[in-house]
Amino acid sequence: MVMSARQFYSGNDGSTDWVRESEFFAKLKMRNGTFKLTQPSRFRELETAFRPLLSQRATQLREVLDVGVSTGVTTVELLRYLEACGANPKITATDLFIDAHIVEVAPGVRVLADPEGWPLQYDVAGLAIRPWIRRLDYVSLAFIPRHLAKSMLQPRLRALIRSGRSEPVQMITRSLSRDDSIAFVEDDIMRRSPDFAGRFDLVRAANILNRSYFSAAQIRSAVSNIRSYLSGAGSLLIVTRTNEKGENGGTLFEVGAGGTFTVLMRVGSGSEVEDLILGCPAP
Template sequence: MSIAASRFFSLPPEQITPALEAAFFSSLKTGNDTFKKTDVRRFEEIDGVVAAELAKAFPGQALELLDVGISSGTTTLELAEALESTGLDFRITATDRSFAASILDGPLGSRALVEDSGHILQFEIMGRPLRAWDRRLDRFTGRSILNAALRKVIGRSAREQVGVRPVELVSPRLKEQPGVTIAEDDIFTRTPAFEHKFHFVRAANILNLDYFDKDRISTGVGHLRAYLRSPGALLLLVRTDKVTSRNHGTLFRLDEDYRFEVVRRFGDGSEVEDLVLAVA
């Protein structure tokens, strides 16, 4: 069962369990029509392989890692735990396009969790969470009428800036994790401060053909390659099958000619592996 945003963001991090966190974020449908779905231990096996490869490639070094498109950040936290268990010295920069949101007060004790774009993620009535997105059945049950009315009321509160409480759409547990820095960043806009900085870059469930065309993906890969520190640095592209929950990805290494070579495949490998290998 999900939890109201006002309650979730008021809890101390030590009281937030992975299951509670997954239930909360998985109930939120973003403005780009995707869910902030978070499965616990989604990349557990892959995280172990990455930790071992980094320990082998960069023994004794202080590692800089970039995790792109982290959504709620749960998988970033789990990656950090895997690296810690291997005894690695690391810092992770965890990015997404935006973490900013607000909890807005409405009339009669109602509230809403709203993205900065104005898109409503969750309603709250008398402390109970209500989904803000419509299902097909809602047209017959009358729920879509309720949602439309709530959107109108909350929209007025947003314009008048009534009872605004800023929050960040990221795991409170991650924000407490030493060695992790959270930053807003767009994978398709090159960031000079990231260039030649990282020993390892992960892009999970973002550079997928379901989301972007091949040219767009090649642009993103080109930016990620520019962020890798030197030959020997690693890039992981992985996606989770929505039906089977299986992971399919490829771990790449930057060679001496600054081209990518395959280190290891997971499941069926990355669906965009050919695009990565073709980046000149």
């Protein structure tokens, strides 16, 4: 049985059950129709390939940005990996959806919702119920109560959240320990964030800049934002994608003296958006 948000967030005792954590997050459907899906230990071959170069540059890697992190499981691994390479970085981890709220709407009835009141999970007396509708629900007519519940609840949830009558939580992994220097921030990679300008020595974009998900124009715009977040010549960008077989391809780029990207290293056939990155002009 999937954990309720209440159980998940109250059990934060430092112990981590990967399977239960992934089950919990995988059932949360975001406002844009995506689920919180990621997997631990998915980047082994990339880590092995990039290790010598990142170890050489370890002292330079002070501020790192990881974009599109989902629950951040792989960000925690990135921190451990960079530490093993000899770096001591502060990581900023971003995603479109990080913040959520647990709202009690009636005695024994709680809803996990995003800041706009979009329901992510109902909890009725400890039983976790999904608010989203799947195809079978149209056959069994279960879509009717689900649809009604969502449309009636959303304005109320939003109002309760705005008036502070909710418990704020973050949809992030429990494998994070108190001492880890990772800050999770909601951010849309398609919009330029002035706070990030010129700050980062390394940016990683894993399983986000995909042609199947974004148009070339959107990827160009995301890359241009990322370029503006990098600290200048010598700063690094890692762009990777995991295929259906679980294999990773990716490219490690460096910002050259002229301010544009050059390729330092490829794994597999490299990043599928390499041409768009190499074509990104200097800011």
